[in-house]
Amino acid sequence: MAKRFPKGLLFFAIALALVGTATWQTWNWWLTTTAPIASSSTQAEAKPINLRVSPGTSAQEIGQDLAALGLIRSATAWSLWTRWTSFQDAQGGFQAGTYQLSKAQSLPEIASTIWTGKVTQxxxxxxxxxxxxxxxxxxxxxxxxxxxxxxxxxxxxxxxxxxxxxxxxxxxxxxxxxxxxxxxxxxxxxxxxxxxxxxxxxxxxxxxxxxxxxQQKEKNLTLAQWVNLASIVETEAVVPEERNRIAGVFTNRLNKGMPLASDPTVEYAFGIKQTPDRPLLYREVETPHPYNTYINPGLPPAAIASPGKASLEATLNPENTDYLYFVARYDGTHVFSRTLAQHQSAQNAIHDQRDATKPSTQ
Known part of the structure; x- marks a missing residue:
């Protein structure tokens, strides 16, 4: 006569099988929902997606935003992950900022990125x-x-x-x-x-x-004067090798009490920008303004632009020259002169050359 299987063991076996099945289904769901959305074959095609996390955004709201962008499969999985893992006990929190994320990242990788504040640069x-x-x-x-x-x-x-x-x-x-x-x-x-x-x-x-x-031993200019003058040198100099010479011209004019007569200061004063076809007008350079260095001797009230390192250094180390004037050619270089007569002659020659190269209107 066959022995009967004990009812208690039978019930236990059935319950164990059901628990095992449920556990496997849960585990399988967990692996699926936390895995990267992009498969290995499409990882290279996964384009970066920007996520903006505003200050005060909750973990649940972040999960909803991630799911809406298609970066994670389930906001529920995100919520469970942030509660069950070490994020719950770790100090800190999800950081505000803009993040560049990808569907090729897993849910844990995305969570770690936002938790550690690896924002987009x-x-x-x-x-x-x-x-x-x-x-x-x-x-x-x-x-x-x-x-x-x-x-x-x-x-x-x-x-x-x-x-x-x-x-x-x-x-x-x-x-x-x-x-x-x-x-x-x-x-x-x-x-x-x-x-x-x-x-x-x-x-x-x-x-x-x-x-x-x-580090300059002899300071002939205050910090404000230095930046001020360097800004004018910066806006006048186009060719690097002329920078120290231009600084030398302006230093000479300052020492003699002459107006700097710098076009960029007039442009800054009146918010205009001259071009070869639209030079400054006499009425503009003759209009009173604190920044107009054609009228006012010395430096303007403050800087007119941000000078770079080279112009700052050139202003502290101007070329030792007797030039007092310069006029721009149309190639970025300048003609330097010692006297006003030479300067005017250079201006006329440059203007004549400019007129000669203009296309004929006839």
Missing amino acids: QSFTIPEGWSIREMAQYFEQQGFFPAKDFLAAADQVSLAQYPWLPATSPTSEFPRLEGYLFPDTYQIASPVQPDAVIKQMLDRFEQVALPIYQ
């Missing part, structure tokens, strides 16, 4: 000779932030943090930080904020430019 380049207003327009055109926000942030910098900055703005019309936002290429975390950009540029000035001035 963006770059921007400010050329030598740009004014703050040109920088503001650039940032707006790049889609970083409105130009007015940058100008407003520039007027709110704490002098306690940068005690070497000028104490006051020369006029309410022109920014106080003009000349001190160091031109360079920068990397900055996204989303880009105006105050963060300004801090980075002032820090670079402090690191690169300020030591050049501090």
Whole structure:
């Protein structure tokens, strides 16, 4: 006679099988929902997707955003992952910022990226000779932030943090930080904020430019005068080998009490930009303005642009020359003269050459 299988063991075996099946299904679901969406064959095709996490966004909201973007398979899996794993006990939290993520990343990889704050880095380049207003327009055109926000942030910098900055703005019309936002290429975390950009540029000035001035043994110019004059040299010099000579001309004119007669200061004053076909007009250079160095002897009230390292160094080491004048050719170089008569002769010759190369209208 066959022995009966004990009912208790039978029930236990059935229950064990059901639990095993449920466990396997749960495990299989877990592996599926936390795995990368892009398969191994399509990983190379997975394009970066930007996720913006605003300050104060909850973990649940992040999961919903990730699912909506198709970066994870399940917001529920995200919620379970952030509760069950070490994220629950670890110090810190999910960091605000813009992240560049991919469907080729698994859920744990995405979670780790946002938890550790590995935000997207963006770059921007400010050329030598740009004014703050040109920088503001650039940032707006790049889609970083409105130009007015940058100008407003520039007027709110704490002098306690940068005690070497000028104490006051020369006029309410022109920014106080003009000349001190160091031109360079920068990397900055996204989303880009105006105050963060300004801090980075002032820090670079402090690191690169300020030591050049501090290491100068004989200081004939104050820091503000140095930056001021260097900004004019920067906007006048096109060919690098002429930079020290141009600085020498301006130094000579300052020592003799002559007006600098620099076109860029007039352009800055009136917000205009001359071209070969549209030079400055006599009525413009004769219009009174604090920044018009055709009328006012000495330096303008403050800098007109951000000078680069080379112009800052040239201003402290001007060429020892007896030139007092220079006029631009149309190839970036200049003709230098010792006397006003020579200067006027050079101007006429350049104008005649320009007229001779213009296409005939007949």
